Amino acid sequence: MNTLNTFPDLFWAYSVIWLLVVVYLVLLTKNQRELARKLSETDRP
Amino acid sequence: MSLENFISLQRFTASRWGRFVLPALGSLAVWHALAWVFLLVENEREMGAVQRVFYFHVASAFVTYTLVGVMLVSALGYLSTKKWQWDLVGYAAASVGFLFCTIVLLSGMIWGHSAWNTWWRWEPRLVSFLVLWLVFFSLIFLRRVTEGEGQQANLSAVLSILAAVNVPIVIFSIKLLSHAEQLHPEVIGRQGLRDVSFYYGLLASVVALHLLAVWLWWVKLTELLLCREVDRRIAERED
Numbered sequence: 001m002n003t004l005n006t007f008p009d010l011f012w013a014y015s016v017i018w019l020l021v022v023v024y025l026v027l028l029t030k031n032q033r034e035l036a037r038k039l040s041e042t043d044r045p
Numbered sequence: 046m047s048l049e050n051f052i053s054l055q056r057f058t059a060s061r062w063g064r065f066v067l068p069a070l071g072s073l074a075v076w077h078a079l080a081w082v083f084l085l086v087e088n089e090r091e092m093g094a095v096q097r098v099f100y101f102h103v104a105s106a107f108v109t110y111t112l113v114g115v116m117l118v119s120a121l122g123y124l125s126t127k128k129w130q131w132d133l134v135g136y137a138a139a140s141v142g143f144l145f146c147t148i149v150l151l152s153g154m155i156w157g158h159s160a161w162n163t164w165w166r167w168e169p170r171l172v173s174f175l176v177l178w179l180v181f182f183s184l185i186f187l188r189r190v191t192e193g194e195g196q197q198a199n200l201s202a203v204l205s206i207l208a209a210v211n212v213p214i215v216i217f218s219i220k221l222l223s224h225a226e227q228l229h230p231e232v233i234g235r236q237g238l239r240d241v242s243f244y245y246g247l248l249a250s251v252v253a254l255h256l257l258a259v260w261l262w263w264v265k266l267t268e269l270l271l272c273r274e275v276d277r278r279i280a281e282r283e284d
Contacts, residue, residue, distance in 0.1 A: 006095035009159035013098040013152045017105075020151070021257070024144050028264050035271035042278040 052130035054270040067260035074253035095159040102152040104250035112142035116205035132198035137266040143181040168227040169218035180208045
């Protein structure tokens with residue numbers, strides 16, 4: 001039976017996974033907003 | 046429905062699937078998988094709590110392979126028809142695939158640190174997966190520094206095929222050395238998941254991360270379509 005506390009590594013592994021997903025999504029959303037703004041600018045005469 | 050009708054900015058920005066259904070389904074599936082993995086699956090005997098990294102680590106690898114499949118189909122579609130829609134579908138898959146490939150590498154390193162007492166070991170499975178990550182990285186980096194839509198698409202297609210060739214190498218690399226000579230386990234192939242709850246935890250994670258990947262792919266493809274439309278309008282104005 002394993003007596004080591006491996007919980008900290010479990011915590012870091014899942015933190016890294018969700019941090020990467022959230023950062024990726026935030027960057028995508030930010031880019032999309034910027035592009036939507038540029039698109040509306042090109043609509044203006 | 047033709048490819049031109051399906052891959053259009055109007056369809057992607059107005060679609061209820063991308064804005065509501067996929068995020069809702071993805072979030073629900075992820076919460077369900079997390080609840081199963083953290084609350085219902087028992088601690089593994091040898092490794093303890095850290096073994097729970099297995100579910101999202103392996104599921105992320107499966108998602109990466111699926112996205113490489115999408116990249117291969119898109120590359121072949123583009124090379125045979127030269128339609129830009131195939132290129133965008135493939136590039137969006139590559140972008141999301143790079144994310145999941147990075148997740149596999151980093152979560153694997155943290156798990157390895159806990160289970161093997163080392164962050165990295167130069168053995169076939171790890172090295173072949175690092176090569177896959179490098180192919181993803183090259184695709185995204187070279188695409189950014191290359192100019193011209195045709196050149197970018199050709200480059201992406203070639204690197205997508207290279208990534209697809211690498212996937213069977215990653216899968217079968219575990220057979221190259223004996224189990225005594227490498228640390229990476231062959232869990233699924235050697236019936237390592239003995240409890241039904243372990244299997245269900247993995248299945249729930251695989252389904253959840255696939256749904257999440259489809260949503261991210263949708264968001265990325267919308268961004269690429271927006272970018273293309275902006276470039277087109279700016280070029281029209283300049284003319």
